[in-house]
Amino acid sequence: MKNYHTLAYNYALYKVGSLDAAEDIASQTIYSYLLKRDRITSENHGGWIINTSKNYCNQYFDRLQLEKKLKHNLIANVAGEIQTKIYESLDFVEVEKDEFFDAVKNAKETLSSKELQTYILYLQCETNVQRMVEITAESSDVIRQRISRINRKIKAETYKKFGVITTKKILSPQINDIIKKFLLRFKKNLENNTLNKMFYYFSKKDISDYKPQFNIKKVLDYEVNLKDSIYKIHVVFTNIHDESESFYFSFTVEHNSLKVIQPPTPHQEHYQVSIEDTALIMDLLKRYPEDSTGVHNVPDEELQLLKKLLGEEDE
Numbered sequence: 660m661k662n663y664h665t666l667a668y669n670y671a672l673y674k675v676g677s678l679d680a681a682e683d684i685a686s687q688t689i690y691s692y693l694l695k696r697d698r699i700t701s702e703n704h705g706g707w708i709i710n711t712s713k714n715y716c717n718q719y720f721d722r723l724q725l726e727k728k729l730k731h732n733l734i735a736n737v738a739g740e741i742q743t744k745i746y747e748s749l750d751f752v753e754v755e756k757d758e759f760f761d762a763v764k765n766a767k768e769t770l771s772s773k774e775l776q777t778y779i780l781y782l783q784c785e786t787n788v789q790r791m792v793e794i795t796a797e798s799s800d801v802i803r804q805r806i807s808r809i810n811r812k813i814k815a816e817t818y819k820k821f822g823v824i825t826t827k828k829i830l831s832p833q834i835n836d837i838i839k840k841f842l843l844r845f846k847k848n849l850e851n852n853t854l855n856k857m858f859y860y861f862s863k864k865d866i867s868d869y870k871p872q873f874n875i876k877k878v879l880d881y882e883v884n885l886k887d888s889i890y891k892i893h894v895v896f897t898n899i900h901d902e903s904e905s906f907y908f909s910f911t912v913e914h915n916s917l918k919v920i921q922p923p924t925p926h927q928e929h930y931q932v933s934i935e936d937t938a939l940i941m942d943l944l945k946r947y948p949e950d951s952t953g954v955h956n957v958p959d960e961e962l963q964l965l966k967k968l969l970g971e972e973d974e
Contacts, residue, residue, distance in 0.1 A: 664689050666705060667712040674716040676914040678859065684715040726772045751949040752821045759817070766816035769831075774809050781806055808832040818953075825884050826953040837917045838881070838892060841910075845923065846875045863911075863918045871923060873906065874899045888912075889920060903931060940965065 668685035675681060688711045692704075699707050770778065784790040791802050815831040823829050830838070841860060848854050854866060876897045884891040891909040898904055909921040932940070943965065947957045957965070 660689065663692060663704070663708050667708050670709055670712045671716055672859065674713070675719055676916065678916055680719055684712055684719060687715050688712045751953065752818065752823065752951055762817045762820040763813060765820060766813045769812065769816050770809065774805075774812070777802075777805055778809050781809075819885065822951065823953040824886055825882070826949065827883060828953065829885055830883060833915065834890070834912065837912070837915070838890075841917050842878050842881075842894065846878070849873060849875065860917055861919050861922065863920060864922060866922060869922050873904075873923065873925070876901070879903065891921075893926075894923070 664685050667688040668681050671684035672681035788802050792799050812831040815829050818829045876899050879895045881892050881894040889909050893907045895905045906923045906925045908923040910917045910919050944955050947955050
């Protein structure tokens with residue numbers, strides 16, 4: 660049964676290119692097999708698994724087409740009341756309102772049908788969550804979390820539309836989730852020396868000679884840069900000796916899945932500063948706030964002072 664599940668999963672992954680969708684299709688295939696295996700006349704049960712998986716893949720593509728059509732119709736009916744709130748919350752992007760509203764409209768096209776339905780109800784209820792609770796019978800916490808994810812997704816897509824290249828504000832909840840999932844799996848497979856199991860993530864990069872020397876105990880935080888649809892992630896973590904280290908990796912997104920371009924690579928230099936020095940750095944960033952791309956343009960003379968603060972000698 661495990662082999663049949665693997666067969667269905669690998670076939671579905673090949674056809675649909677999505678880890679989550681492939682898992683759903685494999686589960687559906689095995690469930691169907693358990694119900695019907697006593698009535699399967701062919702001795703080639705593996706062939707039956709492939710054909711059934713193929714049928715579920717076709718149903719998956721049919722749903723995608725239906726969702727695309729539904730999404731087009733829903734977007735045309737989405738009210739614009741929330742746009743002003745989003746506009747006011749984009750703290751360092753200066754654009755004309757008409758241009759902004761067009762960007763928000765485009766961002767809404769990235770929402771799933773379920774997200775759009777929730778979003779429309781949210782607007783119809785005049786952003787009153789309690790009314791949504793009464794209509795849907797769902798808990799207020801679930802609804803608030805869903806609305807928060809939708810707004811964050813719209814804001815992230817809008818930020819990217821206007822050329823923002825750094826800060827986590829350009830990460831939608833979905834992108835944030837796949838980064839966290841990758842880091843968890845990377846840590847686990849690194850510990851077990853089984854990075855080959857992450858072949859789907861590394862399908863764009865040959866890692867046969869990749870020998871990382873990380874001992875990740877806990878990921879502390881990460882930051883992001885975006886250029887030409889390539890995300891570069893800088894990760895800070897503690898090792899098994901509770902010392903902080905850092906590495907970076909880059910990836911693209913295909914079919915809602917992460918595809919590694921540059922595997923996790925240690926930074927050549929990693930600085931640790933005192934609480935007092937951190938306060939000085941934070942004050943420097945406040946004095947030179949983010950520009951329209953999300954970058955702090957700190958003057959060269961201030962950077963030289965910062966280098967001395969970090970103990971870096973002038974060349």
